[in-house]
Amino acid sequence: MADSELPHRPKPEAPEGAADAAPAEGAAGPSKSALKKLAKEKAKAEKAAARAAQEKAQAAAQEAADTAKGLYGPLPESEDVIPSVKFSGLTEDTHETEITVVARVDNARVQSAKLAFLMLRQQGQKVQAVIAAAEPISRQMVKWTGGVNVNSIVQVTGIVKKPEIPISSATLSDIEIHIRKIYMISEAAQMLPMQVKDAERPPPETTEEGQVDADGTPLVTLKTRLDNRVLDLQTETSQAITWISSGVTELFAEYMIKHGSRWIFTPKLVGTATEGGSGVFEIKYFKRKAFLAQSPQLYKQMCIAGDMESVFEIAPVFRAEDSNTHRHLTEFSGLDFEMTFRHHYHEVLDFAENLLVFILTQLQERYKDQIETIRKSYPKAGDFKLPKDGKALRLKYMEGLAMLKEAGVDVSEQERYENDFTTAMEKQLGRIIREKYDTDFYVLDKFPMAVRPFYTKPCPDDPTFSNSYDFFMRGEEIMSGAQRINDAKELEASMIAKGVDPNQEGFEDYLNAFRQGCSPHAGGGLGLNRIVMFFLGLPNVRLATLFPRDPQRLRP
């Protein structure tokens, strides 16, 4: 018959010791002792069957007598559409009305044979439900309700009541649902690798498993949380963080579109490791090699050379760096933009500053509730401070250096343009700036050319420096950008000066883009995960990433 390419469902094996099983070929007849054993087993089986029948009859009798029959258990098939409400729709107005909700069971507790409590959870928000035996609600229904496995998804119909004492452990403490019907939508296994409520708190410093807090609650390590990320995402905090991440992306796209920018998708599969071999993942591409793009840099510039004027991209960025820190990932979400300008690259820098101020301001406006929720779990960092006048603070790199020097930091390497600021210096500068200017967001402009990549435009009046900038949040870099060299000859010279071979395979298309004429342009690349992390003051970038990837982690 059909399905020649699809394997068939394997035939069920005959049950062990089944009566009609044919004896194995050539097997000898049964011995006396075996016969005795068989008779014993037969008697045992008969006894068990009788017991089972009795239990079944009892259950049937109970079920027949169950006044709550049909009010609980598996979700019955029904053509009727039963509107359900969100917890956010449960207000004082709904008191004394009958509502239906679909939610997870966060906790189930049997108080007595006649009373049970459920804590229901919807996207991390919690509401208490109660069931009491009183016709038609039977003791069986109370027992069933109190015995629902934690994390199961149920459909509950009940009356909204105001509890006598506010329920402090619930998100909506002035609401209690008095259950009339409860059906199972999706049953969770009895054993969960961790409890969702234990993941509500920040992960501990310890990486040792099985530790408990001072009050006896289990300490769920970051590893356990990430190993069980689906459960971890169900917490109120994770729900809020994923909304913030969604929000940053939306605000970025919204601003770019509003300003006439074109949404682009540049290839992640590239033929050559043009941006340096060590940080690039190598792919088996049919019979040859390919690489994963480390950034859309060369391609977004080629779009500009292709007369696209202003472009933006939202896409994964891959880094084969063996960095195991709190802020490095091997795959993250890049928010990139590139645009032409008329007179000066500060036209683009102004744009980028306004973009970030827009994103950060709107986050505080549109995601107030989520930010508050997250602040409960991560209070340490405090609210993110934005410049009061709605304009970004812009300092020159050398001004930042002077501030560090004044604070007694050894910046001798930086003064000789040998290295960029270290992470520690950046953080310290962040603290100095916060104190002096009362802002957690600022920009450094005019980095030394020596610490920037070959495609960066040197400063026309002093080639020691460059028309490049970094953006910082709470003293950590979230964006790097610059004016790019748009003249092919200048670009080739810059490549040679930086030890990059312009004749290397893969650069031909890039250089041709400028040989064929290209407008002056500038741009930048933002790291979404870092923006979320630093905006919220999270201790680890993995908490701002759905399914993080690092040198050690490729799952879930």
Add this chain to the structure above:
Amino acid sequence: MADSELPHRPKPEAPEGAADAAPAEGAAGPSKSALKKLAKEKAKAEKAAARAAQEKAQAAAQEAADTAKGLYGPLPESEDVIPSVKFSGLTEDTHETEITVVARVDNARVQSAKLAFLMLRQQGQKVQAVIAAAEPISRQMVKWTGGVNVNSIVQVTGIVKKPEIPISSATLSDIEIHIRKIYMISEAAQMLPMQVKDAERPPPETTEEGQVDADGTPLVTLKTRLDNRVLDLQTETSQAITWISSGVTELFAEYMIKHGSRWIFTPKLVGTATEGGSGVFEIKYFKRKAFLAQSPQLYKQMCIAGDMESVFEIAPVFRAEDSNTHRHLTEFSGLDFEMTFRHHYHEVLDFAENLLVFILTQLQERYKDQIETIRKSYPKAGDFKLPKDGKALRLKYMEGLAMLKEAGVDVSEQERYENDFTTAMEKQLGRIIREKYDTDFYVLDKFPMAVRPFYTKPCPDDPTFSNSYDFFMRGEEIMSGAQRINDAKELEASMIAKGVDPNQEGFEDYLNAFRQGCSPHAGGGLGLNRIVMFFLGLPNVRLATLFPRDPQRLRP
């Protein structure tokens, strides 16, 4: 000194035969004939130097006498901000006013010593400019203007005039710019691998290079166009196509956000090739292997299990399929969504249909001009027909099969559920449906379970079929979707029935997501490039992709 990590600029080599070059060690003294030769060369050099000096003096005299000095040539440095206008801003109102534009030179033609014409191009749109020698404009300035390399970017200041005869070769035929100043912003090389205007027409059927059209214009093959994609992107048609692609993405995101969906980013680096080994790219991941995700399927479902209710993703999708067709790519842009439903998967199907109707309707509204531009180059396919009542046409798979059978197509394999429709069948069904229902967009629902992947929910009333659907545009598939199995045990059984081992490494996290409880959900995955291709009736998906990737192509 500085830059210990950065390579230094190599020292310039001494020019060949330079006077102060030290003789090679141990070299013999010059011979008589060599001396004679040297004397001859010296005389020649002196003569050339005298000639050069004379020419320089002439040029200097000419320059001194040039009444247009400073009105043309390299862009002078200036602190002044000179506002420039877009071609779209050039209307009848601007007649007789002085404007400044930045544009490419599409074509330069010297008519006489006193007259030259430029065709200027901005994002593919063309406007003619003219320069005539009349004080202060000199013959030198006319010569310089007429000699500008094609594709260079210039800044032109001039008076907008209405030409006596409309300029049919220009986009704005009622506008002519009378040049007063012209400066070079970015000079293009003299030789271009192809002319932008030759890429304005559709690529020919031929793959042979160097062919010409009946009227003598060069036929630029698709290969040449893609090899020189930056030039190809500069055509009016490519500009319009990239706007449509941007528009589809924007409309998708807009609709999802408006309906409360969360923007997600799932990992492209995965630890195991869970979706079948052959179509997956393998990566060297530090000391082990990793793979590129073929779709966000398992991860977006895990987000639903993580209580995210409704999610969407816009991200690259990688397919290691050695398919060399007009509609296959190894990397394309996926628009994915997944959401829970309450009673029936048709809630999600309704949503998806409305999403597509929204995107396609809004494209026709917001991108009217771009669609018209593209239609000029690709008139064959005709306008995309949308259902008149604003509701998608939904047919059952078996209804489609019956329509094909009625048209005399051999569907015996399909009747036995051995195979899905072939591409040829789909196209024919598209024609039948267009004729019968006057629409290019329709949906097939209830595909046979045998032709769908393991995670598809079978039809509750007939497990031969499944709660799955495909979306079609002009008879070609643009989306596949379904209700997914949300019960772990049912999922395991379905895997086994499809020959997939549930115990395979990598499925554990996926199965656990359902073991821990998961709401009923459905979703789908759209191919952006195909939507653009079929909406516009383009002959090849590569024309709808910025930098296409296929088994043969990894550049530019």
